[in-house]
Amino acid sequence: MTAIDDAPRGLPRTADNALLAEAGTGTRVEFRGVVKDYGPTRVLHGIDLDIRPGEFVSLLGPSGCGKTTALRVLAGLEQASGGSVLLGGQDVSGVPTNRRDIGMVFQAYSLFPHLRVVDNAAFGLRRRGVGRTAATRRAGDALDLVGLGHLADRFPHQLSGGQQQRVALARALVTEPRVLLLDEPLSALDAKVRVQLRDEIRRIQLRLGTTTVFVTHDQEEALAVSDRIAVMNAGRIEQIGTPEDLYLRPETPGVAAFVGLSSVVPATVSGGIASVLGATVPVVGEVADGEAEAFIRPENVRLGGPIAAVVQESTFLGSMRRTLVRTEQGAQLWLQHPVAERLGFDERVTVGIAPVPVVVRPRG
Amino acid sequence: MNAAGMAPARLTRWIIGVVVGGAFLVPLVGTFLYTLRDPAGGVTLAHWASLFDPAHAATLRPILLGLGNSLILALVTVAIVLVVVTPTIILVNLRFPALRRAFEFVALLPISIPAIVLVVGLAPIYLQIGRALGTGAWTLAFAYGITVLPFAYRAIQASLDAIDLRTLTEAARSLGAGWPDVVLRVLVPNLRQGLMAASLISVAVVLGEFTIASLLNKQVLQTGMVVVQKQDAFAPAIFTLLSLAFVFVLLLIIGSVNTGSPGARVRKNTTRKAS
Amino acid sequence: MTIAPLTAAGPTTGSAAAVSPEAAPRASSRGAVASALAWIGLLPFAAYILLFLALPTILALGSGLFDDAGNLTTENLAALAEPTILLVFGNTVWLSLATAVAGSVIGALVCWAMLGLADAHPMRRVVDAGASVLAQFGGVMLAFAFIATFGLQGVATLLLKDALGIDLYADGPWIYELPGLFAPYIYFQVPLMVITFMPALVALRPQWAEANLTLGGTRAGFWVHIGLPVLAPAFLASLLLLFANAFSSYATAAALASQGAPIIPLQIRAALTSETVLGRENLAGALALGMIVIVALAMWAYSAVQRRADRWRR
Numbered sequence: 001m002t003a004i005d006d007a008p009r010g011l012p013r014t015a016d017n018a019l020l021a022e023a024g025t026g027t028r029v030e031f032r033g034v035v036k037d038y039g040p041t042r043v044l045h046g047i048d049l050d051i052r053p054g055e056f057v058s059l060l061g062p063s064g065c066g067k068t069t070a071l072r073v074l075a076g077l078e079q080a081s082g083g084s085v086l087l088g089g090q091d092v093s094g095v096p097t098n099r100r101d102i103g104m105v106f107q108a109y110s111l112f113p114h115l116r117v118v119d120n121a122a123f124g125l126r127r128r129g130v131g132r133t134a135a136t137r138r139a140g141d142a143l144d145l146v147g148l149g150h151l152a153d154r155f156p157h158q159l160s161g162g163q164q165q166r167v168a169l170a171r172a173l174v175t176e177p178r179v180l181l182l183d184e185p186l187s188a189l190d191a192k193v194r195v196q197l198r199d200e201i202r203r204i205q206l207r208l209g210t211t212t213v214f215v216t217h218d219q220e221e222a223l224a225v226s227d228r229i230a231v232m233n234a235g236r237i238e239q240i241g242t243p244e245d246l247y248l249r250p251e252t253p254g255v256a257a258f259v260g261l262s263s264v265v266p267a268t269v270s271g272g273i274a275s276v277l278g279a280t281v282p283v284v285g286e287v288a289d290g291e292a293e294a295f296i297r298p299e300n301v302r303l304g305g306p307i308a309a310v311v312q313e314s315t316f317l318g319s320m321r322r323t324l325v326r327t328e329q330g331a332q333l334w335l336q337h338p339v340a341e342r343l344g345f346d347e348r349v350t351v352g353i354a355p356v357p358v359v360v361r362p363r364g
Numbered sequence: 365m366n367a368a369g370m371a372p373a374r375l376t377r378w379i380i381g382v383v384v385g386g387a388f389l390v391p392l393v394g395t396f397l398y399t400l401r402d403p404a405g406g407v408t409l410a411h412w413a414s415l416f417d418p419a420h421a422a423t424l425r426p427i428l429l430g431l432g433n434s435l436i437l438a439l440v441t442v443a444i445v446l447v448v449v450t451p452t453i454i455l456v457n458l459r460f461p462a463l464r465r466a467f468e469f470v471a472l473l474p475i476s477i478p479a480i481v482l483v484v485g486l487a488p489i490y491l492q493i494g495r496a497l498g499t500g501a502w503t504l505a506f507a508y509g510i511t512v513l514p515f516a517y518r519a520i521q522a523s524l525d526a527i528d529l530r531t532l533t534e535a536a537r538s539l540g541a542g543w544p545d546v547v548l549r550v551l552v553p554n555l556r557q558g559l560m561a562a563s564l565i566s567v568a569v570v571l572g573e574f575t576i577a578s579l580l581n582k583q584v585l586q587t588g589m590v591v592v593q594k595q596d597a598f599a600p601a602i603f604t605l606l607s608l609a610f611v612f613v614l615l616l617i618i619g620s621v622n623t624g625s626p627g628a629r630v631r632k633n634t635t636r637k638a639s
Numbered sequence: 640m641t642i643a644p645l646t647a648a649g650p651t652t653g654s655a656a657a658v659s660p661e662a663a664p665r666a667s668s669r670g671a672v673a674s675a676l677a678w679i680g681l682l683p684f685a686a687y688i689l690l691f692l693a694l695p696t697i698l699a700l701g702s703g704l705f706d707d708a709g710n711l712t713t714e715n716l717a718a719l720a721e722p723t724i725l726l727v728f729g730n731t732v733w734l735s736l737a738t739a740v741a742g743s744v745i746g747a748l749v750c751w752a753m754l755g756l757a758d759a760h761p762m763r764r765v766v767d768a769g770a771s772v773l774a775q776f777g778g779v780m781l782a783f784a785f786i787a788t789f790g791l792q793g794v795a796t797l798l799l800k801d802a803l804g805i806d807l808y809a810d811g812p813w814i815y816e817l818p819g820l821f822a823p824y825i826y827f828q829v830p831l832m833v834i835t836f837m838p839a840l841v842a843l844r845p846q847w848a849e850a851n852l853t854l855g856g857t858r859a860g861f862w863v864h865i866g867l868p869v870l871a872p873a874f875l876a877s878l879l880l881l882f883a884n885a886f887s888s889y890a891t892a893a894a895l896a897s898q899g900a901p902i903i904p905l906q907i908r909a910a911l912t913s914e915t916v917l918g919r920e921n922l923a924g925a926l927a928l929g930m931i932v933i934v935a936l937a938m939w940a941y942s943a944v945q946r947r948a949d950r951w952r953r
Contacts, residue, residue, distance in 0.1 A: 075853060076852075077849055077852070077853075096852075097849075097852040097853060098851075098852045098853070098854075098855050098856060098857060099855075101855075102853055103853065103854075104849075104850070104853040106846045106849065106850065108846070109844050109846050109847075110844075110846040110847065110849070110850040111850075112847060112850075112865050112869075113869060114865075114868045114869050123851075123854050123856075123864075124854035124855055127854055127855045127856045127860065127864075128855055157950070168850075171850075171854070172853070172854075175854065175855065181853075369848050369851075369852065369858040369861060370754060370755070370843060370845065370848040370861065370866065371751075371754045371755030372751060372752060372754070376752070377752045377753075380748055380749060380751075380752040381752055381762075384745060384748070384749055384752075384829070388769075388773070388826070388829075390788060390795065391781075391784040391785055391787075391788045391789075391826065392784060393788075394784070394787055394788025394789070394793065394794040394795050395783070395784045395787040395788060395794075397794045398787035398788065398793070398794050399787075401794070444687075448683050448684055448687055449684065451680070452680070452681060452683070452684035455677065455680045455681060456681075459677045459680075460677070460681070470688060470692075473692065474692065475883070475938065476883070476931075476934055476935050476938040477692070477696055477931065477934075478886075478887030478888075478889070478904070478930060478931075478934060479887070479889060480887065480889040480904040480907050480908075480927070480930070481696070481699050481700075481887075481907075481927040481930055481931055482692075482695050482696065482699065483695075483699075483911075484695075484698070484699035484702065484907065484911065484923050484924055484927045485694065485695030485696055485697065485698035485699030485700075485702070486691075486695045487911075488698060489690070489691070489694060489695055489698070506687075506690075506691050507691060509687070509691070510688075510691050510692050565771075565775070568771075568772070568775045569775055571777065572775055572776060572777025572778075572779075572780065572890075573777065574777060574778060574779045574889075574890035574893065574894075575778075575889045575890055575893070578893070579908065579911060579912075586777055586779040586780070586890070589779055589780070589783065590779060590894060593783065597786075597787075600780075600783050601783055601784070601787045603780075604780040604783050604784055607777075607780065608772065608776070608780070611772050611775070612768060612769070612772045615768040615771045615772055616764070616765075616768045620764070
């Protein structure tokens with residue numbers, strides 16, 4: 001399998017790209033109390049989610065949290081055991097997949113191997129009765145959109161992973177679906193290709209205005225491209241919010257731990273104030289007094305302050321350094337600091353915690 | 365999950381299963397009923413009982429003689445597979461990877477050369493073998509080794525492909541193992557499935573072989589059955605059922621040994637993960 | 640194997656200078672001995688193949704070119720063009736093709752019926768074992784089973800006659816002639832198809848079926864536009880294998896057709912064991928040559944199609 005170098009990024013070659021010309025305002029998508037059981041096991045516990053037209057929403061969570069199941073219920077590939085799914089205000093729970101007018105991109109292997117790239121892309125149109133010439137032209141426009149117009153005559157096995165996923169994207173978009181569903185489309189790709197492609201997906205989505213649901217376990221990915229993110233865990237949505245909301249104001253320990261990096265440190269809560277390693281910080285939400293664990297972001301820990309600690313490791317990340325220190329009480333703290341401050345193993349330092357509200361979880 | 369519409373509905377599965385399965389059972393059930401037939405009408409176990417009747421033994425002699433020969437042949441053939449073919453496959457994979465395609469071509473050649481063609485050329489060769497090694501039926505094993513070669517090769521090669529031959533050998537050698545140790549203590553245990561499958565398929569093929577044996581005038585199970593058929597039509601039918609059952613059980617055993625050991629067949633399908 | 644010096648990239652002669660003068664000859668002689676031993680290791684198998692595969696084949700095919708006196712002649716090959724022999728060739732091809740097609744279609748249906756069942760599913764295991772057994776079911780035993788069931792005194796024959804008044808052999812004992820071979824042949828063709836074709840069917844990715852649905856396709860449409868086109872090469876390859884398998888078969892016919900030789904393998908038997916016509920052994924060689932040409936053609940086509948089928952699966 002020979003990988004062919006990527007073309008310039010997705011820009012339409014012709015001024016009158018059919019797909020862009022017909023860009024619309026998107027469709028509203030709703031999950032209402034969706035429940036899914038596999039035999040005795042309940043995998044989704046009543047999912048409620050309201051997605052606005054043209055919005056890009058990510059379902060984020062660890063493996064097994066139910067995010068892919070929720071997506072497949074939306075697609076109609078799985079039947080919900082309870083609750084309903086609405087597209088544009090219309091209940092589609094009983095509508096079979098091939099009549100829901102959706103576009104879907106799978107994690108891998110979904111291109112038809114015996115068809116050329118352009119025929120793959122035109123597949124949905126041909127199934128809807130569009131004539132061969134018109135379908136080929138519109139497929140060509142979709143391929144131009146993803147920057148692969150020049151590879152239209154190749155076969156899938158001649159493309160790299162990233163190129164195959166772009167073709168899959170073009171194929172899903174060419175029928176102008178009401179909603180675009182992406183099931184971990186970047187997980188099987190190399191790191192660099194992943195970043196390139198996720199930005200491209202977002203750019204195309206913004207231009208077309210298609211409502212999009214994106215499933216991923218990579219929180220950085222979700223933070224980078226989404227309008228809103230629904231963080232899922234064990235079949236439930238823990239928090240829905242903008243990337244900033246989730247990062248700066250996590251509402252549960254699950255979200256705080258999953259989104260962004262956090263240090264988990266013992267704390268004592270009293271009257272809405274947490275006492276952490278000698279520092280006092282306000283607490284997010286209502287928490288009972290007592291022993292607890294606080295989630296502290298690295299950027300809220302600075303060098304210089306009242307807490308004595310020893311450096312465990314320090315990593316150079318290009319634009320900054322991230323260092324792990326161990327306090328006298330044995331707590332481990334991550335901190336982020338400028339590159340100029342170079343720290344060595346076992347070096348004694350002092351650190352301080354910024355007075356930013358923290359999420360706490362009662363202990364025991 | 366019914367593979368998103370690729371797999372047939374349960375009803376369709378059942379219909380196909382019942383129709384085809386039923387059609388395939390008819391000759392087998394028919395044979396069984398035949399063995400119970402009483403010439404005077406009705407059902408009898410006399411034919412089955414006659415297998416143990418010493419008075420009947422003379423008529424059955426060709427089958428029993430042939431069975432004995434076939435079992436010896438099976439043993440010798442399996443020995444050829446394990447002692448000549450297997451080391452060569454390992455050698456080619458380890459030392460002569462460039463020869464692999466040529467080797468595969470040779471190993472699969474017997475499929476393209478029907479036994480009936482081979483036997484035309486084997487006749488003069490076996491004339492010479494008869495003079496050198498005697499006319500015992502066991503010498504047929506040399507020809508049988510060729511007949512089973514494609515199946516044995518596929519089973520062993522598949523097993524080899526599933527393990528990382530090079531790494532295992534290099535690890536063993538670096539720990540000081542001599543070549544016999546490497547083959548016997550490291551490779552063979554990991555190739556167990558392939559070797560068992562190859563051996564059992566060889567046994568099945570040898571027990572069922574007729575063409576070469578009959579045209580070279582040797583007595584094996586199948587030729588014995590043809591001879592006895594003329595005098596007692598029931599004994600061959602009984603032995604047919606017995607060998608079928610025997611091989612079936614044997615293959616069920618390999619099947620269950622195969623799943624869940626190193627080098628088990630690799631799944632090519634992507635499995636659905638619930639997430 | 641020689642120890643490669645750090646400065647050398649490949650088997651260039653210049654690299655030898657980088658190694659100490661005493662070490663190089665010792666290392667290379669050790670390597671040479673090891674290589675020689677390895678080549679010797681191939682000898683037993685090579686000798687075996689030569690003696691029991693190559694030699695018999697050459698003898699068999701070659702004998703068709705000589706007469707009993709040992710002179711080169713084309714009269715055996717000319718005998719292949721006799722109308723009776725040509726008819727038998729035609730019948731054999733027809734029998735093989737028909738049973739190959741029937742076997743492929745029925746076998747493919749059985750494979751499809753098993754699609755989606757896990758490998759460890761009991762039904763799957765039973766069918767796999769059953770197929771392995773029946774594909775290797777000795778021809779003689781198969782013939783006996785059919786005689787016991789459908790022969791002139793067979794269980795099913797008598798049942799049909801007594802219960803439904805149908806006399807299967809009112810027009811003659813066709814089971815012992817060419818028509819009687821079709822059913823037994825299909826009986827071993829179907830299991831062979833199941834064994835050969837199942838891997839191809841299992842390689843159909845569920846993502847294709849799901850993608851088809853999301854793109855608006857129907858389940859039937861999936862097979863028409865995706866499933867069948869993707870499976871076509873593997874199906875054709877299996878069909879060719881079945882053809883070659885049927886064409887080469889001997890034992891079933893030998894046990895069923897006790898008189899007459901309606902197919903080529905039986906003609907070879909007649910030529911080899913003929914008591915009435917002398918000097919027919921070499922005719923067997925010519926017949927074998929004719930057979931090999933047809934079977935080799937089918938197998939060559941099989942491997943060509945198989946390679947093409949693998950192109951997509953990499």
